[in-house]
Amino acid sequence: MFAVTVRDHIMIAHSFRGEVFGPAQALHGATFVVDASFRRAELDADNIVVDIGLATAQLHEALADLTYTNLDDHPELAGVNTTTEFLAQLIAQRLATRVGDGRLGPHAGGLAGITVTLHESHVASASYELTFR
Amino acid sequence: MFAVTVRDHIMIAHSFRGEVFGPAQALHGATFVVDASFRRAELDADNIVVDIGLATAQLHEALADLTYTNLDDHPELAGVNTTTEFLAQLIAQRLATRVGDGRLGPHAGGLAGITVTLHESHVASASYELTFR
Amino acid sequence: MFAVTVRDHIMIAHSFRGEVFGPAQALHGATFVVDASFRRAELDADNIVVDIGLATAQLHEALADLTYTNLDDHPELAGVNTTTEFLAQLIAQRLATRVGDGRLGPHAGGLAGITVTLHESHVASASYELTFR
Amino acid sequence: MFAVTVRDHIMIAHSFRGEVFGPAQALHGATFVVDASFRRAELDADNIVVDIGLATAQLHEALADLTYTNLDDHPELAGVNTTTEFLAQLIAQRLATRVGDGRLGPHAGGLAGITVTLHESHVASASYELTFR
Amino acid sequence: MFAVTVRDHIMIAHSFRGEVFGPAQALHGATFVVDASFRRAELDADNIVVDIGLATAQLHEALADLTYTNLDDHPELAGVNTTTEFLAQLIAQRLATRVGDGRLGPHAGGLAGITVTLHESHVASASYELTFR
């Protein structure tokens, strides 16, 4: 199995609901350094997993409505605890949609799956792994 | 599949027995930067894999009897080659025990597995991956 | 010249005023990974620049009222653009105060200066360097 | 499952054929920081996955004909798009051959697989995962 | 003294002349992860060292004719050993020119200096530090 990974980042404000979150129930924020990893069983005719230029551009677009915002005010995320693991899934699903509608290029249909990892600090990260049927 | 990873470190002395270890048969030491990764198929009602505060605290406790010691003198490790890969397994098993007895929180029973990675330098690391039944 | 550096982090929300900040004028947030570096011309009698345990603890305390907050609501920071470079200076000055009143240990009077660096992402950081006397 | 990972690097020139590569069709170059990860279900009698000295040395040898070259002129790679993902596979297969002929030590027959990851910059990497039957 | 640092990268081919370079006399290549650090004694009225958006954009432009090329064929670099340290100086000087002609913004005249660091692998880097007047 092959994988290609590209990196971008977002800088957001948010707050959490639930005692489990302790001080993070208050409005605070985070930089998430986002790694999007595309998996594929065999390389295509160009010897690539995915067009890395498209992968980078599509990841950037998939993050565009999130960065420099307060996620608590985002219409799609109303009432949601936007934890690092939840955001990893959200971004992976957005990328999967873009694979499905051809924005990752004509050969991206051969992709086996996507893993998105968000690094929230030098001591914590979360990821979501999605497999195409 | 989701994962959440937290980081801590230990600073230990030890020595190895066996020609395969070459100069590392002598008493020496290491800093191990320890990444503990908790996997879960679905998020819980708070949208988390595990309480990251508990995960960080329990990892720290699981390392407490190891750091600032000579592992050669540790009662649990007498006569054992405490290689990086062995220690990764030891720490993963300790964390699994803590999941089992509730110290990672009431929802941690939903965890699918734990991977522990020990970085021993900028050029070497080892890991152990454990899956719950 | 010697230096010892310790690392911690904060997760904050804030917004900026001024066209130069573009989209960062909106409420957003950041993780700042904070490196505090203490300089000293000669080592003390214990062969150290500073008690690294105290340095770590004092850095953590100097950050305590900032992390998990919206800096726009912080009484000390009302109307201030809390840029990465400004926060580096604020934290360096707080550490200098703690050196001055003995919280970094009795020998910390021999320190020559402090540099604080804040990493806001994998592609940007800022620092402030302060020299005593 | 256990894993041990060692790191080395190569510095190469190459060019690509195909519109998908855009400006990378021109002769350019890359540093690839190479992580070779060896997997094993159970530790051997010495409590190791693989002799880390041999793993490091064999990785270095497996890279020796690639580094400080123009891959476009390499006899084995004539007419091949030497993408990061392709090179990850090439290096993994070379290491698998070395496992097979005993150069990774007499116990390396117990290895379950190899993953090779090439980091081409701070924002992009590729990997290939190989499983022994 | 304050500093703000932004990061970009280039991927180039080149060769060296001189026995001191050993195998690097052959055509090979490198990824250079480039950190450009801007220093300033006092913050401007917006509490910044430099407009980080402009700094990032100008660094990218200053690298544009270098990336995805063979430096041996670059008209400005004919017959030059394009070592990591030489390139650090070249990029620092290009950024200084851009400060001088206003492309880093109207307040960039207050900058005290620029340091450019090029990371060529996980084990080697080079830098050039330039001070204005």
Next chain:
Amino acid sequence: MFAVTVRDHIMIAHSFRGEVFGPAQALHGATFVVDASFRRAELDADNIVVDIGLATAQLHEALADLTYTNLDDHPELAGVNTTTEFLAQLIAQRLATRVGDGRLGPHAGGLAGITVTLHESHVASASYELTFR
């Protein structure tokens, strides 16, 4: 001012004397990732600060009697608190000696200074900066 930096590492056991060291008074150990940085005002005729091959080899030799040892038993270090900052100075002085006797090459006489940084974990490091007269 130019600088070139190379990296290596050592894995050692040691203990400290003095209450300030707390639990580190017990025999423990560390991996020190060692960065040796060579400074020079002007490049030599080959456009380099120092022969990077010699710098790497000489750093490795300067560390050879330290790695895989218990520093408490090292004849040169008897009764010494081998703190990270002390070791940074020791290694810088050893490299300075090697510059002085020509082992860094015939042009190394033009070097302005050496800085050695030891990273002891992901959250702590120490350095020593030495300037040639």
